[in-house]
Amino acid sequence: MSTIPTQHQPQPSLRERFHRRSLEHQRPLSLVTMGFTVLAFLCMVAARELVGAPSAPLGYRLLCALVLALLVLAIPRTKSTALFGAIGVVYMLVLVGGVVLNARGLVDPLVWLLPALVVIPICAAPLWLTPMHFVTGNALFYAVAIALLLGNTHSREVDAAVWTWVIVIGAPSAAVFHFSFYRFRRNHFLLESQLAQLAATDPLTGLQNRRAFVKHAEGRLETRAPGAQISAIFLDIDSFKSLNDRFGHAVGDHALFQVAQVLKDAVALYHSASRIGGEEFALLLDDDLAGALRLAERLRVDIAAIERPDGYLTASFGVAEHRPGESFMVLLDRADEALLRAKQTGRNRVCAARALPFDPLQPPFDDGFAPHAAGNDPSAARYRWEDFYLISHFQPLYSLSHQKQVGFEALLRGEQGDGTLVPPIVMFAPKPSSDEGALDRASHAVHLGNARRTLPGDAWLFLNILPATFVADGYADQLTTIVRAAGLEPERVILEILESHGGSVDDMSRAAARYRQHGFLIAVDDFGAGQSNLDRLLRIRPDIVKLDGELIRATTHGTQQPILPKLVSLLHQAGMLVVVEGVETAEELILAVESNVDFAQGYLLGRPAAEIAPPESVHRQIDDAFDVIAQGRAHQHALFESEVEPYRLELRRAADDLRAGVMMDDAFATLATFARCISCFILDETGRQIGHEVRGPAWCKDAASLQPVANPRDARWDHRPYFRNAVLLPGEAITSNPYLSLASGRPCIAVTLAVQLGSGRCVMGVELDWSARGLPWPAGE
Template sequence: MLFTLPQQSSDTGLRERFHRRSLEHQRPLSTVTMAFTVVAFLCVVAARGLADGPAAPLVYRLGCAFVLALLVLAIPHAKSTWTFGAIGVAFSLALLGGVALNVAGVQQPLLWTLPAMVVIPVCAAPLWLTPTHFFVGSALFYAAAIPMLLGAQRTADVDIVVWMWIAAVGMPTSVVFHFGFYSFRRNHYLLENQLAQLAATDPLTGLQNRRAFVAQAERRLADVAHGAPVSAIFVDIDNFKSLNDRFGHAVGDLALHQVAQVLMEGTGASESVSRIGGEEFAVLLCDGLAGALRLAERLRGAIAAIERPDGNLTASFGVAEHRSGESIMVLLDRADEALLRAKHSGRNRVCAERPLPDAPLQLLIEDACGVDGAASSRHRWEDYYLTSHFQPLFSLSHQKQVGFEALLRGELDDGTLLPPAVLFAPKPSGDEGVLDRASHAVHLANARRSLPAGDWLFLNILPATFVAEGYAGQLAAIVRRVGLAPEQVILEILESRGGSVDEMSRVATSYREHGFLIAVDDFGAGQSNLDRLLRIRPDIVKLDGELIRATGHGTGQPILPKLVSLLHQAGMLVVVEGVETTEELILAVESNVDFAQGYLLGRPAAEIAPPGSVHLRIDDAFDVIAQGRAHQHALFESEVEPYRSALREAADALRSGVDMDRAFALVATFERCISCFILDDAGRQVGHEVQGPAGLTEGASLHPVANPRDARWDHRPYYRNAVLLPGVAIASNPYLSLASGRPCIAVTLALQFADERWVIGVELDWSAHGLPWPAGE
């Protein structure tokens, strides 16, 4: 709800909250101070034994110390300010009683009592939580202490000194101490409270920000009674970007503020309202789905009455009800999915994340997975049938078929296939998770009839379905019911909104315990990223088909080999999708891809067919690579050999004492030469660089790192390989030069002089298209 900063110090609610907060702060301080007082009292008891005169029984005085110690132990258990104050009053009176017992029988009691009358109220003053406690405690203390002072006969000047210390020093000092500390604590609390509210408030609308909303929602879900309804509403202003673009951000800010006012006025004190970010708002309320839908509809109508320069504002709403055991982020994800359906179905409407009745899904599962077996591969769903098409996957190294991806299809009564856009179109009142679960039953039932023994079945699964509570066990039961083993099934998590990465990472363990393998689909597209893979830790990664065609900037070389190597190092097998040409198959083989899928290897079909001659096509790709590797090596060597020869001549010249410029004169005239250099034992440059023609070409703007003399290069492969083979001219693999920002090759040679070793080299510009690269690069 809207936050307001406290304006009046007399606000009862604020004062109570401050006192409760002070209780938390004062409890440890009071415990330590009062415990020290008990020790001081015991010292007074010991000192009394050294004084003349009859003393009260020691057991009484020690009993008083015991009572004080019990009151100290009670402080950590004080749950209310009044209990805390009562303990303080009891402690001060018990302490006063102990003083009375100790001074009984001494010849000059005033020397014992007067310091206690002054020190005890002053030391206790900062510990009283409230002024009421202070006044009550102090009044009771003095009411019990003053009779002790009045009972003794004293001269007039002594009486003046006694009352001066009590009335002029003790009482005022305790008042100053108490109200000084009380004011300090209160100001600190107000500042702390103000900062906390500012940190939790969206400055434009005055609503909670996302962080505060999520924190409050988590506390509410933790405290809510089991089975009590809680719902979330996601709100998004329609066409808000056009409002900013056409009329300016001031108009957009005004619209956000007006929508926030509508949400605040349309909800009660028990609802939480937040601006999640941008033009998105969220409401959390303690009500079921039906009540949340009614509230959302009222809010939608109120927002539609807000004017904007070109008409009226509208907003789309998504509503979801909390399910037992799920986190606030999963609830918000489902509300967000419902909001997307509202957007897709025309905006300015309310959509519920409401699953279809269980009956159709249960009937389909019984039909598809019944013990008597389903004769038909089609299964009724709404006004059409669901069926399966299977596309094969091949192991490139084994050159054989190892599994099939099951793809859902919709068929009309006459066998006509529904377009995917119709089959998977968002439905305002539907739950795509139900269709997802239905597809699993259909695929498993259809696969059991013809899936080759030992082959994998890849099942697509939405993130929201994947994290649904208890689904791992339900799916395992269906798999076993149709006669398959979970170890044969690979769950392929689709690239889709819904389901947090944290939830998927946690739930993946339960699927693995049942025997399922986990795959992540379409890596390299949409929201897929490396962080998602490293947290879910799938067994298999399916690369988006576009990655097989992606090339490095400026080189034209494919990036697939490096990407596959990275995933292998992370412990994941790799499937490349979308293999449609022989060239793409050859690249997949050359890149060490584990499995391939695509139209070149097999199209989706209703029946699982034998692999035919696909293994020969893969074998041909291996032959092409083997033949091409030798040819590629020959081309590369022929291109690099002149530089090797010229570098060897430069080495001979340097040994004979020729200076750098003359030694490198020949190689520095070659077309691709960027520069010639000498490195010492530590990999640092010796002398200057001898520039070549390619070094004069303008490269990328890398001026802060363009000077190689500031760097150390002994970590580079071209340096290490030269040192391992002294006297041999070594050509490196292409690398991106830090100095020029271009793909380069270094030809290096290690020279051993009498007292030192040099590595001489020439850096070549390898950025031109058509240049041969080493085999395997």
């Protein structure tokens, strides 16, 4: 069996393949050469018009030029060598006819004809694809030329010269050119074929190698007829490593060769077989799953008859049938998954890839869904998946500002026939036969079928989607079809990209644009966990970001202040709405409201369930959170003001002393004794420190890691808010929000005052250590 893939029709002979390849090479050369000849012929026609002797009608000669040009234009469209040769023959005949017409009426026509009779066959010789074309074209050329010249009388000397040029020089030169060029092309083709064969063949087994097999298979899928069935078989020799380890690689190589011979003999009527690598082989055949399983079983039996030193070889097989819209690599992966299942269930057996329980691209919303078991909601829908049913649970999301339900996240659940739920750890456990993408697509159909029966008409539906599904070719169009078949519009659906492997950020960014064109909104789930990062958000540009539940409980080091407000502010500045998940206590709800979160979700607001619970009690909880914040804001402000007011008063007194001429150390002496004082300082108009700093009780030796930036005199501070705000309000003691001090590495607060001294305007201030737990922070924080 040849290792080059075959078709069901007979494979072309070497000669035929050579001529087809020559046609590809010759077509552009012939186009240019023959096109140039048309121009040369038109030049001869123009030159003939300058001669006063009677001539054939100009229209006939121009008609010849037009026919020649049309023949040249037909060359790029020629698909067969026979048609190419026919065009060449007709072209030669029309050309010689035009040349003879052009010379008619001249006293010495041979002066015009002889160069053409010699040059044309020589120039055309390399262009003929086959010797048959060459002989036929040249014979007809000379025959027509002689026939058209009959009747013209010439002297014997002229006849002798003409025939000498034609017979001795023209025809032999043309033959030498044609056969030499033909031989060169043939040798080049044979070398090219040999190199292609070596590049596509596994040297040990003679089968196709992986690269050639994949390329051929992808081409087959692209060119297959509508409705044609294609299947893949993936096989692996069992316990092959032990064969090499115990008996040597020579024995292992011989076993691989014998398996390859079995495949060659068995798939002679099919398309291709390949050694994918190591002890793995793959086959692609024109058949459905049942036919592929029969062939795989026959191969299993044949391989089991091959002897090895300690018994007989065995192999495990995985079989998969191609699905519409599926790439070849996905088909091969499904066959590989079935092979893995055959390995794990005992080896030396054939397993088929699991079929989808239903086609999610054409969801049977009206008839295919089965009603729930007795006692459950009869209007809900479920669908069979493996040995259980898929159902939907919905968890509400609330707009905190509107204090109402605005959407529901659809969560997939498994249900036994008696109505008991399948534990998620069992339902989503990785299995050799599992197709995570298929389950993901199936969940969309299930959720949409239930959403139209369950959700309020103005609510969003949050659909979880794996990155691999999200970026799949054509799925944006397919999901739009599913949504509309469910009686919904894409504008009501928010696609929630799960935290998972399966798609690059660039692919997801391009896919997001496709989904938005259909009207879908995009959300990113679990920001703050796993692979999520700001770069991913800024490139995908989701409409909504769902924060991982742990972020609501995350705090800063030392002060234990929540980081949620700053994170929400950052995402809002990037143009994204924010959902916080995992709200389980009233304190977390209050923090979410205080942090300006847009939407909240969690057990406190509603657990996932098949039925939607009344929202009134949650509305009251959210309203209570707003009341608590309103009451606490005034209290927090009062505590903060009471804590910093002594520093403001003493800073004003120090300013009065400095204006009165008191030295800096004396002016700051009292302020520097206050418990939270790190240091007192004076900055000039450019924000650079004047003189030394007066250290207070809270000052300590800087950490070694901050030593390069520990000296504030080396820096310029006019970009800091505490400097800018003081300059804007001269004479008023300004208190900053807490910030991380570059010099001390601790959360600090600065109290500053812009004053006019003898040396000019300056900003004096005191930096306070605000890292202790329990200290009040500004209400805005």
